[in-house]
Amino acid sequence: xxxxxxxxxxxxxxxxxxxxxxxxxxxxxxxxxxxxxxxxxxxxxxxxxxxxxxxxxxxxxxxxxxxxxxxxxxxxxxxxxxxxxxxxxxxxxxxxxxxxxxxxxxxxxxxxxxxxxxxxxxxxxxxxxxxxxxxxxxxxxxxxxxxxxxxxxxxxxxxxxxxxxxxxxxxxxxxxxxxxxxxxxxxxxxxxxxxxxxxxxxxxxxxxxxxxxxxxxxxxxxxxxxxxxxxxxxxxxxxxxxxxxxxxxxxxxxxxxxxxxxxxxxxxxxxxxxxxxxxxxxxxxxxxxxxxxxxxxxxxxxxxxxxxxxxxxxxxxxxxxxxxxxxxxxxxxxxxxxxxxxxxxxxxxxxxxxxxxxxxxxxxxxxxxxxxxxxxxxxxxxxxxxxxxxxxxxxxxxxxxxxxxxxxxxxxxxxxxxxxxxxxxxxxxxxxxxxxxxxxxxxxxxxxxxxxxxxx
Numbered sequence: 001x002x003x004x005x006x007x008x009x010x011x012x013x014x015x016x017x018x019x020x021x022x023x024x025x026x027x028x029x030x031x032x033x034x035x036x037x038x039x040x041x042x043x044x045x046x047x048x049x050x051x052x053x054x055x056x057x058x059x060x061x062x063x064x065x066x067x068x069x070x071x072x073x074x075x076x077x078x079x080x081x082x083x084x085x086x087x088x089x090x091x092x093x094x095x096x097x098x099x100x101x102x103x104x105x106x107x108x109x110x111x112x113x114x115x116x117x118x119x120x121x122x123x124x125x126x127x128x129x130x131x132x133x134x135x136x137x138x139x140x141x142x143x144x145x146x147x148x149x150x151x152x153x154x155x156x157x158x159x160x161x162x163x164x165x166x167x168x169x170x171x172x173x174x175x176x177x178x179x180x181x182x183x184x185x186x187x188x189x190x191x192x193x194x195x196x197x198x199x200x201x202x203x204x205x206x207x208x209x210x211x212x213x214x215x216x217x218x219x220x221x222x223x224x225x226x227x228x229x230x231x232x233x234x235x236x237x238x239x240x241x242x243x244x245x246x247x248x249x250x251x252x253x254x255x256x257x258x259x260x261x262x263x264x265x266x267x268x269x270x271x272x273x274x275x276x277x278x279x280x281x282x283x284x285x286x287x288x289x290x291x292x293x294x295x296x297x298x299x300x301x302x303x304x305x306x307x308x309x310x311x312x313x314x315x316x317x318x319x320x321x322x323x324x325x326x327x328x329x330x331x332x333x334x335x336x337x338x339x340x341x342x343x344x345x346x347x348x349x350x351x352x353x354x355x356x357x358x359x360x361x362x363x364x365x366x367x368x369x370x371x372x373x374x375x376x377x378x379x380x381x382x383x384x385x386x387x388x389x390x391x392x393x394x395x396x397x398x399x400x401x402x403x404x405x406x407x408x409x410x411x412x413x414x415x416x417x418x419x420x421x422x423x424x425x426x427x428x429x430x431x432x433x434x435x436x437x438x439x440x441x442x443x444x445x446x447x448x449x450x451x452x453x454x455x456x
Contacts, residue, residue, distance in 0.1 A: 083436070084432060084433075084435075084436035086391055086392065087383055087386070087389045087390065087391050088380075088389065088390045088391070088392075088425055088428050088429055088432060089386075089388055089389050090388055090389075090390065090425075090428075091388060092388065095388070095421075098421050098424050099420055099421055100418060100420060100421035100424075100425070101418070101419055101420035101421065102382050102416045102417065102418055102419065103365075103366070103369075103416065103417060103419045104413075104414050104415065104416050104417070105363040105364070105365050105407075105411050105412065105413055105414065105415050105416075105417050106363060106364045106365075106413060107362070107363055107364070107413040108358040108359065108362040108363060108364050108406055109358060109364075110358065111355045111356055111357050111358060112295060112355075112356040112358075112398070112399045112406060113353045113354070113355055113356075114288070114292055114295060114296070114353070114354040114356060114399070115351070115352070115353060115354075116286035116287060116288060116302075116333075116351070116352040116353075116354055117286065117287055117349075117350075117351060117352075118284055118285045118286035118287060118304075118349075118350050118351075118352060119284075119285055119347050119348065119349060119350065120282045120283065120284055120285075120344060120345065120346055120347060120348045120350060121282065121283040121284075121285060121346050121347070122257060122277040122282065122283070122346045123277070123278075123281055123282065123283050123336065124283075126277065126278050126281075127257075127275055127276070127277050128250075128251050128252050128254065128275070128276040128277070128278075129272045129274075129275050130155055130156070130248055130250075130251075130272070130273050130274040130275070130276065131267075131269060131270075131271055131272050131273055132158055132160075132226075132248065132267055132268065132269060132271070132273070133224055133225045133226060133269050134160050134162040134163055134166075134225055134268070134269065135160060135162055135266065135267070135268040135269075136158040136159055136160030136162065136163065136246075136266070136267065136268075137158065137159045137160070137264065137265070137266050137267075138156060138157070138158060138261055138262065138263050138264065138265055138266075138267060138273075139157040139158065139159050139245075139263065140156065140157035140263060141155070141156050141157075141259075141261055141262075141263060142154045142155055142156065142157075143155055143256050143259075143274070144256065144259060145256055145257065145258065145259050146255070146256065146257075147255070147256050148253075148254070148255050148256075148279075148342075149250040149253070149254060149255070149256060149276060150250065150253050151250055151251065151252050151253050152249050152250060153249060153250045154247050154248075154249055155247075155248045155249060155250055155273075155274055156247070156248040156261065156273060156274070157245065157246075157247050157248075158245070158246045158247075158248060159244050159245055160244055160246065161244055163225060163243070163244055163245075163246055164240075164243040164244035166218070166221055166222060166225060167222065167235045167238070167243045168243065169218050169221075170215075170218040170219060170221070170222055170232075170235060171235060171236055172218075173211065173214045173215040173217075173218040174215050174218070174219075174236075176211045176214075176215070177208070177211040177212045177214070177215040179211075180204070180207050180208035180211045180212070181208055181212070183204055183207075183208070184204050184205055184208045187200065187201050187204045188201065219232060222235070225246065226246060226248055226249075227246065228249075248273075250276060251276075252276060252278060253278060253279075254276040254277050254278040254279060255276065255277055255278075255279055255342070256274055256275070256276055257275050257276070257277050257346070258272075258274065258275035259273070259274050259275075260272060260273060260274075261273040261274065279339050279342035280338065280339060281336050281337065281338055281339055282336065282337055282339050282344050282346070283334055283335070283336055284302075284304050284315060284334065284335045284336070284337055284350055284352070285332050285333070285334050286302070286332070286333050286334075286335075286350075286352050286354070287325070287328060287330035287331070287332060287333075288330060288331050288332075288333055288354075289329065289330050289331075290324065290329055290330070290331070292399075293331055295356045295398070295399065296317065296320060296333060296354065296356070297317070297320075298317050298318070298319075298320065299316055299317060300316065300317045300354055300355060300356060300357075301314065301316060301354075301355045302314065302315045302316060302317055302335050302352055302353070302354050302355070303352060303353040303354075303355070304335065304337060304350050304351075304352045305350060305351045305352065305353075306344070306348060306349075306350055307349065307350075307351055308348075308349070309343070309344075309348075311343075311344075313337040313338065314337070315335030315336060315337045316335055317333050317334070317335055317354070318334055318335055318336060319333065319334040320333050320334075321333070321334075333354075356399075359398075359408075361408075362398060362406055362407060362408055363406070363407050363411050363412065363413050364404050364405070364406055364407075365379065365404065365405055365407060365411070365417050365419070366403065366404055366405075366419045367400065367401070367402065367403055367404055367405050368419050368420060368422070369405070369417045369418060369419045369422060370395075370397070370400075370405055370422075371392075371422045371423060371425075371426045373426065376394060377394070377395050377396070377397050378392050378393060378394050378395065378426070379392075379393050379395055379407075379410070379411060379417050379418070379422070380392055380393070380417070380418040380422050380425045380426075380429075381393050381411070381415050381416065381417055381418070382415075382416040382417075382418070390418060390425055392425075392426075392429055393410050393411060394410055395407045395408075395409060395410030395411055396408045396409040396410055
């Protein structure tokens with residue numbers, strides 16, 4: 001028995017070129033994957049550079065697939081017979097799938113309630129500033145900031161040599177006038193009996209009139225200095241040192257809100273020692289932003305709430321500032337309100353609702369109807385007589401709340417507005433607009449729609 005040679009069994013023969021033996025695979029095995037990668041990259045470039053072409057191609061593919069499976073439901077593609085009129089046509093099946101809901105626009109019936117933040121302030125027109133009318137020294141101060149005072153209550157004791165001199169002049173002028181008055185009465189009786197001449201009587205009468213005027217001036221000066229009628233009448237009975245003293249009294253009921261006086265200092269008529277404000281009424285200042293300024297006018301009703309007191313008051317807009325605050329870009333408006341029992345203070349935080357009456361021609365729509373693109377507001381309106389067509393309309397928003405918006409321009413009452421599904425229609429609108437721009441003849445600026453597709 002012969003054993004085969006191992007070398008002969010393991011040595012392979014020459015390869016069979018005709019396929020009879022094993023073949024070696026070269027670089028050709030990588031060609032198919034590379035071709036697929038190139039095709040995918042080319043498609044990505046087309047989608048990035050020409051999204052409109054890619055969209056049309058996809059719709060053609062999807063439409064053909066849908067027509068193949070549902071030939072009865074297939075809708076023939078829209079054939080462009082002219083420039084796009086800006087209307088979006090949505091079939092009934094698509095409207096149901098998109099959940100589009102339409103409601104008529106309503107005329108504005110309720111006032112706009114504009115929310116304002118603000119603060120209170122004492123009314124500066126009614127502030128009483130207590131100051132001396134002459135130079136003097138302060139000997140005593142009876143009140144401090146925050147104290148309530150009644151009319152006639154003592155506030156400050158002053159000592160002044162100028163006041164003492166004025167009282168002395170008053171006494172002299174009074175004595176002189178009383179003398180001339182008595183002399184005139186005597187000579188008047190003598191004139192009737194021809195005991196004195198007419199000339200002497202006339203001179204006596206002129207002197208009495210002159211001294212009476214000087215007496216009245218001296219008396220009025222003391223009243224201006226702050227003395228009461230009773231104090232003026234009692235000047236003659238005052239001892240020498242008391243003539244230099246005066247007590248300043250409160251001219252009105254109110255609250256002391258400012259004090260700038262110290263015992264022992266000298267003050268004159270240019271110094272304000274105390275400020276007293278009445279508490280019957282307060283000013284309320286509110287801040288209106290520039291965007292809402294056109295809504296505000298004098299006389300509008302203003303509901304003012306004090307959140308920390310649970311108190312509500314009502315007032316009217318009495319003043320609108322002509323200056324915009326540079327820090328907040330708001331304009332201040334003012335109202336005055338009663339202050340029952342004086343419990344309201346200055347600089348308290350308030351929240352207000354300014355009631356702006358309805359304006360003829362404005363309409364209300366649900367806030368969901370608004371579509372905002374690049375800061376501009378639009379709504380989609382059902383084309384009259386075509387329940388499957390919608391047009392985009394640019395509108396001017398007068399005021400916007402959580403659940404509704406008041407439109408000033410662009411929409412009429414009764415027009416049917418899309419209140420649900422507006423964002424989906426906006427996407428379709430942009431696609432249609434892009435396709436119309438690409439197909440429009442004579443369009444020189446890319447991305448610009450023809451005139452027929454502009455918002456109305």
